Amino acid sequence: MAGVRIGAVAAHFGRDLARAVAKVERVVADARSRGVQLLVLPQGTLGGYLGDLRNPDTADPPPVVGLDGPELDRLRAATGPMVLCLGLTEAALSSAGTVVHNTAVCLTGDGLLGRHRKVHRAVRESVVYAAGDRFAAFDTPVGRLGLLVDYDKTFPESARSLALDGAEVLACPSAWPASVTDRAARLPADRQSRLFDLYDGARAAENQVVWVSANQTGTTGGLRFLGQAKVVGPGGDVLARTGGKGGLALADVDVAGEVARARRTLHHLAERVPAAYGGAR
Structure with missing residues (x-):
């Protein structure tokens, strides 16, 4: 599909669900007025994120949002024909009882197109969130798309499995903070700031896909979030980005055309040699 206008958002979203829904409605209205067809918002857009990764408060998790509840009903009404990706906390039944997932x-x-429960949990997220168990792409009006949630992108297998499932666009909502163990005085010099950008470019280039990265800004508890939302082309080139503060990165991308062009001579997925990888797929 030629000329998909893609937006990646850097913004702060907290625990107040009503306030978050109203804010998303404003962001969506602005994006639609600018012709955006795919908009990606951060992890924890509805209900926020944890305030401490090393000692998270298990008695005070982010509020749960039902996938058939009033919050997403309002956002579906606001979204219209646009494709919207965002993060929330979802409750689910398991053999251990009710658990919560960090979900995109x-x-x-017209309704829910896809869902992804975060698989890889950083530091001590596991005391609050249960892990997802799969990566699966799905079809959307802007092409076949795959979802990841922040720390998932650290692992090359995550994006690769979605690309092998036919995704040409990968959307990654994040609540990615500065380092919690070795904080730099300035965010651009922080180790996690460098890694956040590195993974965005690498995952796009490895798989020759369009990568859309959204992130929280500001602070929650002791965490300071990086922003740095961006749209990355299938050659790893950053097409649009925000800084550390709130903003909207916008890029017009011929998704199918750019992916095909990137794979014309060197086709990374087709040139894999799985038999040589041992236990890796």
């Missing part, structure tokens, strides 16, 4: 969803005005 993709929706349009």
